[in-house]
Amino acid sequence: MRRFRYLSLLLLVAGVACASVPPPTDTIRAAEQAIDEATRADAEPLARLELHMAREHLEEARDLMDAERHDQARRLAEKALVEAELAEAKANSARARRNADDIREHITTLRREIDRTPEATR
Numbered sequence: 639m640r641r642f643r644y645l646s647l648l649l650l651v652a653g654v655a656c657a658s659v660p661p662p663t664d665t666i667r668a669a670e671q672a673i674d675e676a677t678r679a680d681a682e683p684l685a686r687l688e689l690h691m692a693r694e695h696l697e698e699a700r701d702l703m704d705a706e707r708h709d710q711a712r713r714l715a716e717k718a719l720v721e722a723e724l725a726e727a728k729a730n731s732a733r734a735r736r737n738a739d740d741i742r743e744h745i746t747t748l749r750r751e752i753d754r755t756p757e758a759t760r
Contacts, residue, residue, distance in 0.1 A: 662712035672722035692721035
């Protein structure tokens with residue numbers, strides 16, 4: 639009888655602890671927004687893997703939230719958020735590198751033009 643009481647109490651505490659984890663709606667919303675921002679930053683061709691993983695983890699997080707496994711859903715939503723932010727950062731970095739390369743090329747062209755200009759016209 640005493641064992642049954644302890645087991646019942648343990649199950650009750652475990653049930654309350656599991657039920658007290660709120661659904662990660664804010665985290666899922668933040669991950670959705672981060673994926674949208676990465677997409678607008680043209681991350682698809684520049685960070686395809688990261689963006690794909692973010693979308694996959696977000697979908698898994700939604701499924702887990704529907705199954706009321708909120709703690710796991712929150713972790714996957716956070717992972718999706720970080721992956722989407724990484725995809726956006728990679729896209730921005732690639733764009734900045736391209737811009738820097740373009741500027742270097744223009745500088746080189748200008749230097750060649752200056753070198754070709756006769757001394758008297760400078």
